[in-house]
Structures are given as structure tokens and as C-alpha cells.
Amino acid sequence: MKQLLRSAASLSGATRPALWRAGWSLCACAWLWSPGAQAAAPPRTPAAAATPEAQTPLGFDLPGYWVSIVTQNWRFRMVVPLRGDYAEIPINLKAKQFADAWNPAPDEAAGKQCEAYGAPAIMRVPERLHISWQDARTLVVQTDSGMQTRLLHFAPTAADAAAFASASWQGYSVAHWEVHMAPFAGPPRAGVKPQRQYGGMQVMTTHMLPGLLRKNGIPYSGKAQMSEYWEVNGEPDADQWLTVTTELQDPEYLQTPFYFTSIFQKEPDGSKWDPTPCSLTQ
Amino acid sequence: MKHHLVASSLVGLMLMVAAAPAPAQIDLSGNWALLDFQNSLKAGPGPFPISFQGIPINKDARAAALSFDNESLSELQRECEPWLVHYVIEGPFGFRITSVVDNPVSGAVVGWTISGEVYDRLATTIWVDGRAPPPPQALHTWGGFTTGTWHGDTLVTTTTHIKDGYLERDGVPSSNQEVFRMFITRHDDLLTITGIIHDPVYLSAPYALAQVFKLSPDANPSTPAMHCAPELEDTRLASGYQIAAYLPGQNPALMYMPQHYGIPLQAALGGVQTMYPDYRKTLESEYRRPSKYCTQYCCDRGFGGVAAVCKTIN
Numbered sequence: 103m104k105q106l107l108r109s110a111a112s113l114s115g116a117t118r119p120a121l122w123r124a125g126w127s128l129c130a131c132a133w134l135w136s137p138g139a140q141a142a143a144p145p146r147t148p149a150a151a152a153t154p155e156a157q158t159p160l161g162f163d164l165p166g167y168w169v170s171i172v173t174q175n176w177r178f179r180m181v182v183p184l185r186g187d188y189a190e191i192p193i194n195l196k197a198k199q200f201a202d203a204w205n206p207a208p209d210e211a212a213g214k215q216c217e218a219y220g221a222p223a224i225m226r227v228p229e230r231l232h233i234s235w236q237d238a239r240t241l242v243v244q245t246d247s248g249m250q251t252r253l254l255h256f257a258p259t260a261a262d263a264a265a266f267a268s269a270s271w272q273g274y275s276v277a278h279w280e281v282h283m284a285p286f287a288g289p290p291r292a293g294v295k296p297q298r299q300y301g302g303m304q305v306m307t308t309h310m311l312p313g314l315l316r317k318n319g320i321p322y323s324g325k326a327q328m329s330e331y332w333e334v335n336g337e338p339d340a341d342q343w344l345t346v347t348t349e350l351q352d353p354e355y356l357q358t359p360f361y362f363t364s365i366f367q368k369e370p371d372g373s374k375w376d377p378t379p380c381s382l383t384q
Numbered sequence: 385m386k387h388h389l390v391a392s393s394l395v396g397l398m399l400m401v402a403a404a405p406a407p408a409q410i411d412l413s414g415n416w417a418l419l420d421f422q423n424s425l426k427a428g429p430g431p432f433p434i435s436f437q438g439i440p441i442n443k444d445a446r447a448a449a450l451s452f453d454n455e456s457l458s459e460l461q462r463e464c465e466p467w468l469v470h471y472v473i474e475g476p477f478g479f480r481i482t483s484v485v486d487n488p489v490s491g492a493v494v495g496w497t498i499s500g501e502v503y504d505r506l507a508t509t510i511w512v513d514g515r516a517p518p519p520p521q522a523l524h525t526w527g528g529f530t531t532g533t534w535h536g537d538t539l540v541t542t543t544t545h546i547k548d549g550y551l552e553r554d555g556v557p558s559s560n561q562e563v564f565r566m567f568i569t570r571h572d573d574l575l576t577i578t579g580i581i582h583d584p585v586y587l588s589a590p591y592a593l594a595q596v597f598k599l600s601p602d603a604n605p606s607t608p609a610m611h612c613a614p615e616l617e618d619t620r621l622a623s624g625y626q627i628a629a630y631l632p633g634q635n636p637a638l639m640y641m642p643q644h645y646g647i648p649l650q651a652a653l654g655g656v657q658t659m660y661p662d663y664r665k666t667l668e669s670e671y672r673r674p675s676k677y678c679t680q681y682c683c684d685r686g687f688g689g690v691a692a693v694c695k696t697i698n
Contacts, residue, residue, distance in 0.1 A: 176438035181647065
């Protein structure tokens, strides 16, 4: 855990927002109170059982194929919005000036077609996700639209951080299980075997290349930092829903943190997977 | 012997109960301000006319919505109707959540009440004490009847017994067969509500929406009891024999989205296909972005002081 916090600190430094600090503290507390932490008390469980993959919260059935459900902000997501249509995003004057002057042609010529598919935008792109474990502590999130790959690192090592020190479209993401010991449940009782708890995932992302929140030029900067909460919820008729709640902070282009959600529905297989390259004009 | 067996069983049952984890509830109480960065245009000024894209409506719902005239809300018998329970994630307001306890001594939480909006939406109590919903023929109301269970940190709610009403403020209807499910999850000082609307009468797939709220002790949402006295707002409806509606094929706003945003009419008319990414292939050949610069609601999210700044840079 100390290594985890050191990694985060080395990445975000003193500029990390208060919510992030609270988030990391929360994660630390959650881990200490988590069944996994309790299970780690003597006698110790086999090492394999302590991996992030093995500690997946109950009901958090993330691996598989998911499809975007575009019921909100449709005209900003399904089509390239009008020039000057900046509704719903708390941009500042500098962002407006940037967007008003932005033109896709030079960026496409410069090979920057994927600037509208960076981490702050990718979850709202109409798409399918393929989520799998690369290893026991790394989740891979692939998209068919834009053919992007996000790596979500649990318990990252110094080598992980070093490998992602340079900025990229998807940046560097550190993940935690968000599993709370419910406050009304009381302390663990002797003789009661800890059980896996329901829960979700929190992801912090930094080291992103500057990009676009919308294909009409609304920018985010390289100073942006993103915090996400991932929830998987099931219905009695077996529909599985993934909701990702995102908080984006950008001191350069946003007046306030920008909050939004992205909803996905689980699909039985990858038969509708349709890889499509990035485009700034479609 | 029977008594011994019964006694043993009871002791065993008590031990099992004692050993089982206590029911867990996350404290949801507090004032929650809406962080509306994805629905403020629809929740504030209202949806654009005939903009059903992304809503999985069927042909019956489409026909009803195309006949809808906003003036119908000024009919005396409709003026004081609140929006339905799902407006909690479609409306422009936050809310206060308070716990409902069975008695002051035990303090056991048996429900959570989401406050209403002044005149827009009634309060909703989510019963978490295991009570069953009333029988199907029981009274249907704008608020419906809601029960909930905890799945870890998430309160999963189910609302039934909802009256006929509107799914959206542009006249997309919802029926009294609607089932509204919410997944309410608290993440520290944020609250995410994912709402799934099922309506076998008007929807051909579940309609999924989500909103984010922030714990704001000073938000103090205004929650007086709903009060409304109908009065004549539209003289055309004064006779009491007039209703505001469009006959088939006569809605004058049919081409609003194609004309203002270049959205193809077939997309604006909605349907399940329009909410999936595959529909972008259809749009590739049918959508041409208008060359004009945005002229309405371009930078006004209606969020506190930020909206004012947006207006100044328009």
C-alpha cells in the first residue's frame, strides 16, 4: 500500500486537488477495512489470492464486451456538433477562443486524428468496450471506435510509473477497488469468515496529451487530471449496466470541475465489435 | 422430544443470525446539489421540439409525442400535475435525502426519503424494510411506490404504481406500466444515480440515464409542500371544450432538428436504434454539419455562477 501511495504521490505531486487527496485517503481506508485486508491477517492466504484480480468486488463483473448507451448529450456525441456549440461544459474564455479558432484539417494532416479520443473523451465516444485482465493487476480497456487502449494499473510499481512517464492520449491510470466496510455493520467478529463485498473501482488518470472534449474544438490541456468511479449494476432480468462517473479538472481550460457519466450495457460476446480508426470529422 | 428439537432449532437460528453480517446501509442523508453537465438544456429551457433521438420509443409513443402541444400543460386539469418519479434524474434540481426510522429509540432505518421539488416532483420514500409493494390494482400516483435493497454500497430501488404521464417534457409519454429502477451509489461526497426506465407500452428497450450530485450542506433545497392553484393561462382553452394537440401530420415543429442542427428527421424521431453506436453508420451518409455558428443555448449550462460567465463570452 505504501508503494501504491508513493507511486501516486510521485505522479501527481503537490498539485493534486483536494478531492484527489481525499480519494486516495478513502482508498487507503477502504483497503485497510476491506475483506482483503482482513483476510491478509494470519494465517496469510496464498499470494495468488491477494492479487487485485482475485479481490474483484462481488458483482463487479467487468471483463467482457460493453456497448455505449447514448441517451444523454446525443447531439454532442453521435455527430460532430455545430461550431460554437459549447453547452454543458464549464469552459473558460481561453477554451472558447481556442475552439473558435480550431480547424480539424491541420490536425488531421499532422496525424492528430485521435485527439478527440483521449482519456477524458473516450468513455463518451459511441463505441464498444472490450475489457480484460492483461495480468493479475492490470485491466485493459479497448475501444472499437478509435481503437484506443486504456491500461488501468492496480498497485503499480515504480517500473510501471516510469514506463508511462511521458504523456499519451490515454495517460497513466492507477486503479483501486472501492470497497467500504459499511459503517452500520460494526467491527469484524471472531469466527466470522470475511466475505467479498460488493463494490466498484476508482481510477485516477494523469499524464495525458492535450486533446479535445468535443469534435468542435473544445480543448483540455496536458495539466488535466481525471478521477473516475466505475460501477457495475445488475437487474433481475440479467441486464448488466456499467456507469462511469467522471470528474475532470483542468486549470487551463475549465472554470470548475467537469462532471459527467457514461453508461454501457453488457453484451454476450464480441460479435458486434467494429474497429474504426479515429476521425475528427465523423 | 419435539420441544427439544424446536429449542435446538431456535438456538441454531439465533446463532446463525448473530453470526451473519449485519445489514449494511450507507448514510445517504444530506443536501445533494445537482451537477448538471449533461442534461441542463433539457431540464432547464426544455427539450427542443421533436428531438427524440437516443430515446428507445416505439411507434405508439412517437405518434403520441408528435400530437403533443406544449399548451396542453396549460389546460386547467393539467396545470398542477407534477412530473413523474423519474424526474429525479431528469429535472433541474437537487434534493435532500433524509432517513426514515422505525422509532426514535432503535433508530433503525426503514426508508430513505428523497425530497420533492417545489411544484415539479413529489417526494419519494424508498422503503428498505422488506415490505412488499401493494397489489397491481392499487392506486397509481405520480410518485409511485418504491422499495429498495442494498447491494453493498449501492441502494437498488424499484418503483411501480406510477400514473400515466410523460417520460420527457416534449410529450414523450410514459404509461402506468412503467417500472423505474435506480442504482444509488455514494462515492464520498458524490452521489451517482443510474436510472433505468422500463415501459412495455411505450419503450422497446430500457431507457438508461444517469446523473451526478454533490453533497452540499449549504445547498438547502427549497422543499415546501407542493401547492398549486389552477388558473386560466391560455384563453384559447377557456371554453373547457378545447384541448391542445396536433392532428397527425400537422405538428409544425417536425423539422426543427433538421433545420437547426442538421440532425436527420429519422434520427430526431428516435427509436431504439438511435441510442446505439451502430447508428453512426447511418448518420455518416445522412448528417451534414450546418456551416453556421451556434446561435442558441451555446454556452449556458445553467450551473450557478458559471452560467453568467458563459453568457459574457457568448
